[in-house]
Structures are given as structure tokens and as C-alpha cells.
Amino acid sequence: MSDDDSVRTRAERGPERRGAATDNMSDRTMDAEQPEREPERGERGGLVPGIFKGLATTARAMVTPSHTAEYPDVLPDLPPRSRGTIALLEENCTSCMLCARECPDWCIYIDSHKETLPATTEGGRERQRNVLDRFGIDFSLCMYCGICIEVCPFDALFWSPEFEYAETDIRDMLHEKDRLGEWMATVPPPPALDPGAADAAEVTALSKPVRPGRATPPAGRP
Amino acid sequence: MLSPYLVVGGVVLVGVLLFVAAMGARRLIAPSAPTPAKESTYECGVDPVGEGWAQTNVRYFLYAFLYVIFAVDAVYLFPWATVIRSSDLALASLAEVGIFVGVLLIGLAHAWRHGLLRWL
Amino acid sequence: MSLLEVVVRSVVVLAAFLVLPLLVGQTEHKVMAHMQGRLGPMYAGGFHGWAQLVADGVKFAQKEDVTPREADRWVFRLAPAVSLVAYLVALSVLPLTSGVVGADVGAGVLFVLAAMAVGILGPLMAGWASANKYSLLGGMRAAAQLLSYELPMVLAAASVALAAGTLSLSGIVEQWHPLWLVWQLPGAVVFLVAAVAELQRVPFDMPMADSEIVFGPLTEYTGLRFAFFLLAEYAGIVVMSLLFTVLFLGGWQGPFAAALGWLWTLVKASAVAFVVIWFRVAWPRLREDQLQRLAWLVLVPLGLAQLAITGVWVVLTT
Amino acid sequence: MTTLDVLFTAVGVIAAASAVLSVTTRHVVHAALWLVVTLGTLAGCYLVLGAELIALVQVLIYVGAVVVLVLFALMLTRAPVGPSAEHDTGPVQRVAAAVVAAGTTALLAGVLLAALGGRTVQIHGGSTTELATQLFGRWVWPFELLSVLLLVSLVAALAISRLRADPDSEVRS
Secondary structure: OOOHHHHHHHHHHHHHHHHHHHHHHHHHHHHHHHHHHHHHHHHHHOOOHHHHHHHHHHHHHHHOOOOOOOOOOOOOOEEEEEEEEEEEEEHHHOOOOOHHHHHHOOEEEEEEEEEEEEOOOOOOOOEEEEEEEEEEEOOOOOOOOHHHHHHOOOOEEEEOOOOOOOOHHHHHHOOHHHHHHHHHHHHHOOOOOOOOOOOOOOHHHHHHHOOOOOOOOOOOOO | HHHHHHHHHHHHHHHHHHHHHHHHHHHOOOOOOOOOOHHHOOOOOOOOOOOOOOOOOOOOOOOOHHHHHHHHHHHHHHHHHOOOOOOOOOHHHHHHHHHHHHHHHHHHHHHOOOOOOOOO | OOOOHHHHHHHHHHHHHHHHHHHHHHHHHHHHHHHHOOOOOOOOOEEEOOOHHHHHHHHHHHHOOOOOOOOOOOHHHHHHHHHHHHHHHHHHHOOOOOOOOOOOOOHHHHHHHHHHHOOOOOHHHHHOOOOOOHHHHHHHHHHHHHHHHHHHHHHHHHHHHHOOOOOOOOHHHHOOOOOEEEEEEEOOOOOOOHHHHHOOOOOHHHHHOOOOOHHHHHOOHHHHHHHHHHHHHHHHHHHHHHHHHHHHHOOOOOOOHHHHHHHHHHHHHHHHHHHHHHHHHHHOOOHHHHHHHHHHHHHHHHHHHHHHHHHHHHHHOO | OOOOHHHHHHHHHHHHHHHHHOOOOOOHHHHHHHHHHHHHHHHHHHOOOOOHHHHHHHHHHHHHHHHHHHHHHHHHHHHOOOOOOOOOOOOHHHHHHHHHHHHHHHHHHHHHHHHHHHOOOOOOOHHHHHHHHHHHHHHHHHHHHHHOOOOOOOHHHHHHHHHHHHHHHHHOO
């Protein structure tokens, strides 16, 4: 029934719609014959006020103090998570190459060699560790995605808000670990936790009551 | 009457001298390293197509023509300004110019009525 | 008039021609910037970038001046001079105050209009000689626009001359009365609109429309020649502002006109120049067809109506 | 020779020279530009003779309007940069033109010399006010007829341009 109804309505509306369409078309042809007349009549209500509105807006903007930051004289007040450059904390780096592999631009260059450490206790096993020889980021390729910082498992890479490292030659944009290390000084301390946020994992672990015997991880731990 | 025009002549001369001197200075200061690419016609970075001539709307010509007609009309208004206050010509000249301009207005109305002031 | 006087007058006019456009240009830099919530130039010269345009001029002079291979060399090279000299000559007859004028030409109104009419040739020559499609289109647009708007301007100026009963610019100022602000108002509006169009500035900058035809007739120009076209544009603002002041705002008339007349002229002209700059910031560009309609169907009839009012008024009151 | 004579001669020589250049150049647009120089210097001639209004009108109308019209017409109908051979005239026409020009010059010079001889004519009536008085007082009919003439030419020009424009607009709509 309802289907039938709707069909009938559509059928009834058909010619009407077609009529409307032809009306539109005849309107359009009229427009083509007198292309300027139609919009002008519409504008007449708003043209003169519009003209003065434009003048008033610009005049108001002129007497409003501008927000321009005069950069070289006045340093910008950057938000804490600004992506200026990438700093390297060399001590934390284990040359695991995760950052270099994840980098979409392949702009991180890492060279390292293995070093054998003598056993610390008598009869102990000798240990090997990676020594970082080179850590370079080519900032002419870097797109500041921050994936390297995200994937670093040892917190060796940080965002620094420092941005004044422009060079006149693109080849000078490849910065090595000493330069990357210098930028560590500009890395801001991590932002304070929100009030009411869960404590950091380390703090939670430390504040747990010490239980004798083997510690079993609680079931519902996130 | 002619002495102010001597100054006008002087000003033209000084202007030409300014241009010549500036071009001389440019010759001394500015570099000149012509290359074929630099001297080619600018077409938004693409190699020029055809020659440097574009089909333009003939309407432009129409407006120039309208202007010539009306400019001839308008220059008569200037001598009129000097006699409109004279006692014997005031009314007469007003009527004369009224007719003169009125006849030309017919032309403008004609152009408008036939839609010739529309841009196609 | 001795030769020395002619030389001194010419040089003074030239000095004014080189200084006033720079002032207008700098004002435009700053006014436009503040209207857009910016600061504009702040460094050149130290104080609020006052020497920015001087620095620009030095830069332009050091740039290579390229003449395209296809161009008509002589016409291409002379076009900026035609634009420049036309406005220079127009400036020379505009009075600053009573008796202070480069050349006190008898029919000053007609002279200024004639000088600016010659200036039309500049863009047209540049547009054709560049042998560039954008340039030719821009040159055509420029010439058609300048011609169409010359007419309302001539009509409005003729109306003022009629009201004053003289063709001399100084004479017009002396005849001026504050009442003119009322009964010459339509003419003043017509003149101002036509003047902005003559200057090819927003909202009438179709010949230069950078989003449509690159830079119109100036597309192929570089270095000092390009700078001269720009100088001509700003000199044009100076000329139009002074002319508007003299014709419609009473030039040097005002309190203490005897001592401060020159200041009054400059203040009024600066106000007009400010308005021209203001228009540029506030309004978008018109369409090419709207441009010609505005000229022929609004401004010309308005100008003729003003002429009729003036004529009848003058005949009735004398 | 007075200063005015010198000025008149100088301006006249420039006018004549640019006129010759304008008919001899092979560049179409250059010819129009030389015409600008000719008409402008002619205005200078009028000025030296004391007819200020005529001189200014000459610049305003001829340089500012008529030559621009000519340039428009040239540029719309394909004016190449550089000399154009197809617009050139043959030797016969050139000779004929030279003969006609020389004949006109001789006729004018003869008439003027015969009429005025060596007499100096005092110029009067050049001032704008006098000219206006004459125009609006004595020459009313030619003045009014001029408006009709202008109207006729305007209507005719519009009719010619409509021949091209109308079919176009019909196609579009």
C-alpha cells in the first residue's frame, strides 16, 4: 500500500518536476540573454552596504594592533610539544637500528661496532655491547613525522623545539650525533601528568608493597 | 601665455633625462647574462605556443570608438565653461550644449538598447 | 621667464615627482599591512622600515634588464618612459598653493587630462611590443579601460570648470566654495571612481589581474624598466589625488590659507591617496564586463547629469 | 628670427620628419606610433601660434583617442612584431602617393603664398574665451550639425560591429 502510494506520488510529481525543470531552463536562457541583469538585481539590496562593510572591516583591522611576532628580535613562545628538531641522548642509544628502519624517508644513518666488555666478576661471562660510531639525521630529507622518536625503545630520541638551524647549502643539513646531542639541552622536561592521572608504571611498581616469595603479576594489570 | 609651456618643455626634457640617466646607471650596475631560455617569451614556464599574438575581443575596439565620439563631444564643454557666465551667451549656450549632448545621448541609448554595451 | 627659472622649476617638479610617489608607496605598504593585521616593512632604514622603497629601488637597479627575443626592442624599451613622462608632465601643472605651481598653464584642467591621455599609450605599447599573449590581452584591457574611464573623468572635470567659469586650476581653487562639496558631489564620486580606474588599481585592476593574465602588459618587464612602471603608477596616485583636491576639495583653501595653504593641499591630497589605498585593501576586483557597464551606463550618465545640474545652476544664479 | 620662429621651425621639422617616417616605415604599429609624434608636435605648432585650446584638444583627441583607436584596430587585426611585407604597397602606388603629396604641398604653398605673401599676420582670436564666444555665438549651426554627424557615425559603427556580434550571441543563448 505504502509502496503503491509512493509510486503514485512519484508519478504525479513527475510532470510537475519536469515543469519545474523547464522553468529553470527558461530562466537560464533568460539569463544567457541578459547575463548581467539577474545578479545585479540581487545585488542591489546588498551592493552599497557591502561596499561600506568592506571599508569598515579594513578600517577596524587597521586600528587593531597586529599580532605579528617580530621573530629575530622577539623569540616565539613555542608550545611544549613543538616539532623543531630531533635531539639524541647518546647514552641511551643501543644502535638497535629501529629508528633507521622505521624512518619513512630513510634519513637516519647509524654506524656501530661491537665491543667486548670483560667480565665484572671472577669467572663470569664476557659481555658484548654496541658502541655507536655514527648517528646522523639528514634534515633535508626528514619530514618531522616523529616515528623514530615513537619507536625508540630506550628513550634516546626526543623532540626539541629548537628550529634555528637553517643552512645556505642543502648538503649542510645532515647533522651528526654531536650536534644532535647538543640539542638535548633544549629538550623541555616532560610535561607534568594531568591531575588524577594514573601514576607512571615505574612509580606504581615501586609503591607496591614488598611481598615475600615469588612475585606473580596480578591478573587485571593493564 | 607661452612661458608656462617652456616649463612644460623643460619638464619633458628633465623626464627624458631621468630615463636616460637611469638606463645609463642600469647599464653600469646591473648584470647582463642573456641566455636563450631567459630571453624566450614568458608563458607560465611552458615553451611558447605560436607567436605573441592572441585573439582578443572585438568589443575593445567598440569602446575605443565610443570614447572617440564622446571625447569629441566632451572637449566642447571646456570652452563652454569660459562663456557660460557671460550675460549674452549664458542661456543660449546652455540650450546649444543641451541639444548637442542630447543628440549624442541618443547614440548611447541606441547602443544600450541594442545590447551593445554588454560583453557578448 | 629666464632659462634659469625654467631649469629650477623643472628640477623642483622632478624632485616632487621622485619623492611624493615614494611617500605614497610607503604609506601603502604600512596602511595595507595594518589593514590586513600585519606590520609591513620594519627593518629597512631602522624606523618602521621607512627606507624600504629606497632599498627596492636599489635592488631594481641592480637587476638584469631582459628584453625578450621576440619583442619589438625599441617600443618595448620606450614604453616605461611614455608612462612616466606623461604623469611627470601632468604633475608639473598642479598647483600646491596660490602662485606655487610648476607651470601655470592657462587651460590647466584640459592640460592634465591631455597629459594623462597620452599616458594610455604606455601600457598599449608595452602590451604589444612584448610579443606575449598575456601582455597583449593586458594592453588591450588597459587601453579599453583607460579610454572608457577617461570620459566620465573629463565630464566631471568639465562640470567643475563650468562651476568655476575658468579652465585654470588655480582659478578653480579660488572660485571654490564649501557648498561645492554638496552640489558637485555626484561629479566628485564619478571622478574618484574614474580616477581609481585610470590608475588601474583595485577594484579596477583587470589589466594587471595577476590571477588571470600574469601581470598584463608588464609581464615581460624586469629590473629598472619594471620599476619605472611602478613609479608611474604611484606618481599617478599623486597626480590624481592632487587633481581631485584641486577640483573638488578646494585645494589650499582652509583656515590660515595664506600661510598654510601648501599644507592644506598636501593634507587633502594625502587623504585622497589614503582612500585610494583603502579601496585596494577593502574590495575585490570587478569582472571585465562589469567594468565597461559601470563606465558607460552608470558613470557617464551620472557625469552628464552632474553637468546638467551645474549648467542650469550656473545659468540661474548669474 | 624670434624665439617663436625658432621654436615653430624646430617643432615643424620634427612633425614633418616623423610624418615621413610614419609613411615609410615597414612596421605597421611603428607607423601609428610615428603618427603619435606627428600629431603631438602638430599640437606644439598650434601652441607656438598661440592656440592653446586647440593644441590641448589636439593632444587629448588625436593622440589620446584617435591614435589609440588606430592602434587598437591594428592590434586586433594581427599586427606582427617586425616588418610586414603583406601590408606593403607596390612601387606604382608609392610613386602615385608621392606625386599626390607633392601636388598637395605645391597647391597649398601656392595658395598660402599668394594669399598672404610676405605679410606678417597679427594673430588674434586664439584665446579660449574668444574661441568659445565665436563657437557658441556665431557658429551655432555647424556646432549642432557636428553632434548629428557624430551620432550618425556612432550608429553606423555600432551597426557594423553588430553584424558580427549578433549571430554569435544567438548561438550562445
